[in-house]
Amino acid sequence: MSQSILKDDFYEKIKPRLHRRIGRELRLAGHILDLGCGACGLVQYLAQTYRQKVIGVDISSGSFPRRRHTFDGRRFRCIRKDARQLGFIKDASLDAVVSVWALHEMEHPGAILVEARRILRPGGEVLIVDFPRDSLAQKLWDEKYYRPEEIKMLLKDAGFKDARARLIEKEQIIWAHGQQSAATRGLPYHG
Numbered sequence: 247m248s249q250s251i252l253k254d255d256f257y258e259k260i261k262p263r264l265h266r267r268i269g270r271e272l273r274l275a276g277h278i279l280d281l282g283c284g285a286c287g288l289v290q291y292l293a294q295t296y297r298q299k300v301i302g303v304d305i306s307s308g309s310f311p312r313r314r315h316t317f318d319g320r321r322f323r324c325i326r327k328d329a330r331q332l333g334f335i336k337d338a339s340l341d342a343v344v345s346v347w348a349l350h351e352m353e354h355p356g357a358i359l360v361e362a363r364r365i366l367r368p369g370g371e372v373l374i375v376d377f378p379r380d381s382l383a384q385k386l387w388d389e390k391y392y393r394p395e396e397i398k399m400l401l402k403d404a405g406f407k408d409a410r411a412r413l414i415e416k417e418q419i420i421w422a423h424g425q426q427s428a429a430t431r432g433l434p435y436h437g
């Protein structure tokens with residue numbers, strides 16, 4: 247990859263495109279949770295574009311917008327919360343869980359994905375978007391990124407069915423899915 251695109255703003259440029267792609271992917275979901283939502287941008291985009299009910303959680307609230315907003319009675323909100331502590335959300339109550347560029351930063355990703363599975367209804371979808379190991383992101387920030395197959399295994403180990411992971415955007419982004427199959431009791435993960 248040439249030095250000319252080895253810049254921090256590479257990802258800011260592809261972000262709106264990723265948000266549109268995520269929106270199309272989750273367009274049929276009525277109620278969505280964004281794990282590691284950062285500045286609440288995707289949460290607002292989905293709520294405004296698709297009129298979905300969207301909650302974002304982030305362990306740091308540093309960049310949240312100051313107020314909640316309402317669109318035709320459909321509210322979105324971003325709250326300061328560890329993605330591992332989702333006890334405020336009922337079992338099987340959401341249609342989709344999404345996480346963008348955040349799973350690699352999370353401690354206990356397996357436990358977080360088990361929580362994501364608990365709150366998804368049967369047939370509900372988890373969508374993980376992250377940077378892959380050995381990518382441009384690695385050169386920029388040198389964090390511990392996963393390979394696609396590692397995210398696929400995390401999803402499988404958390405009990406998701408049809409776990410899949412592939413590279414998109416010139417192999418600079420991992421796009422991974424899993425589906426909630428059935429009852430959430432007796433989950434396999436205790437880590």
Ligand SMILES: C[S@@+](CC[C@H](N)C(=O)[O-])C[C@H]1O[C@@H](n2cnc3c(N)ncnc32)[C@H](O)[C@@H]1O
Pocket residue numbers: 281282283284285303304305306327328329330345346347348351352353
């Ligand atoms: C690289 S930022 C991505 C933010 C946003 N998703 C985006 O697309 O811009 C990763 C975010 O994950 C959050 N994060 C890390 N560990 C977390 C955890 N255990 N629970 C919730 N959020 C977490 C960080 O605070 C940070 O805002």
